[in-house]
Amino acid sequence: MRQIVFLVPLVLFLLLAGTIGWFMVESESEDRDTQALPSVLIDRPAPDFDLPPLAGIVPGLARADLGGKPALVNFFASWCLPCQAEHPLLMGLAAEGGIAIYGVNYKDPEADARGWLGKLGNPYERIGVDADGRTAIEWGVYGVPETFVIDAEGVVRYRHVGPILERDLQRRIRPLLAEFGG
Amino acid sequence: MRTQPANRGLAALAMLVMLVMVGLATPAGAVLPDEVLADPALEARARSIGQELRCLVCQNQSIDESDAPLARDLRILVRERLTAGDTNPEILAFVTARYGDFVLLEPPFKPKTWLLWLAPAAILLLGAFAVLAMARRRGGRGEPDPLTPEERARVDALLAERRGEEPAP
The missing domain is CATH 1.10.8.640 (Cytochrome C biogenesis protein)
Known part of the structure; x- marks a missing residue:
């Protein structure tokens, strides 16, 4: 009995060390980004908003445009380098067709946004201009780029924080789109 | 060098103004005037x-x-x-x-965060119980068993031997 009592601290230490070790390994794994915050919007209808267009490119974006088919809502800005990094991926997805890619241009001078899209191409079917960032707050966005996967009912199903990489597309976004697209 | 009375008054006033201003200052944070x-x-x-x-x-x-x-x-x-x-x-x-x-x-305090909020108090209580249990066990041992007649005889012999060694007064 005595000897068992002396083992208690050792067992507690091993438990603690094990937990810390597990979290360290887990945070290194590719599927889990410990910096990314969960979105409260998941499995809820997309929030209400109505944004004007970038004149002369594509129509603006409003809540009423969501639903009917699965869509990506991508918050971007020309001053945002990670947005530029994910841009070719969005271009590729747009070329495939089948899903709608909508853009929300976040706090960007219109001329800059227009120049950026002119240079890199426009993957967006619609673009809403969120000049004061209020729509981004409605969506709980805390930095660009962020991308939301919306199902055909207009319900938010997934949020990706940061640039979409090829593996994010293959592991998360494509399977979700396939599931909601039918 | 002697300070002129007028200068001294000015210095005191400056000190007072400074103290008032320091007292009025609050941590500004990042809030901008606009x-x-x-x-x-x-x-x-x-x-x-x-x-x-x-x-x-x-x-x-x-x-x-x-x-x-x-x-x-x-x-x-x-x-x-x-x-x-x-x-x-x-x-x-x-x-x-x-x-x-x-x-x-x-x-916030809600079912999902009960563990977060209550764990420190629970661990403290657990520790208190452990300390209490240990103290009780130690106290429960009570008085040592009385000496057997043989032990008593041996103690008496040893004490007598020691007394014998002491130099006579």
Whole structure:
């Protein structure tokens, strides 16, 4: 009995060390980004908003445009380098067709946004201009780029924080789109 | 060098002005002058709300302390809602509905966070019980067993031997 009592601290230490070790390994794994915050919007209808267009490119974006088919809502800005990094991926997805890619241009001078899209191409079917960032707050966005996967009912199903990489597309976004697209 | 009385008066005045100004200064945080509300009572509420909300860009500062553009947007939003007549809990609920509980620097007390809030008290209680149990076990041992006749005889012999060794007075 005595000897068992002396083992208690050792067992507690091993438990603690094990937990810390597990979290360290887990945070290194590719599927889990410990910096990314969960979105409260998941499995809820997309929030209400109505944004004007970038004149002369594509129509603006409003809540009423969501639903009917699965869509990506991508918050971007020309001053945002990670947005530029994910841009070719969005271009590729747009070329495939089948899903709608909508853009929300976040706090960007219109001329800059227009120049950026002119240079890199426009993957967006619609673009809403969120000049004061209020729509981004409605969506709980805390930095660009962020991308939301919306199902055909207009319900938010997934949020990706940061640039979409090829593996994010293959592991998360494509399977979700396939599931909601039918 | 002697200080002239006039100079001394001036120095005292300067000291007084400095002390008053230091006393009036409050931690400014990152709130910019153009954000500050005209009504001091509303502004004070805005500050206290701002200190409860996490800046999600920096994550370890409140929006009141952060220079991040999003923190500024949220500070302005908080002030707009205050001016519109919202209560403090209504404003916190508004922000939580968009950014989740993580935006609150003090996590709320609800089933999901019971472990977080109650674990320290539970561990303290557990420790108290352990200490109590140990003390009781030690106390429960009580008086040592009385000596057997043989032991008594041996002790007496040893004591007698020691007494014998002492030099006679």
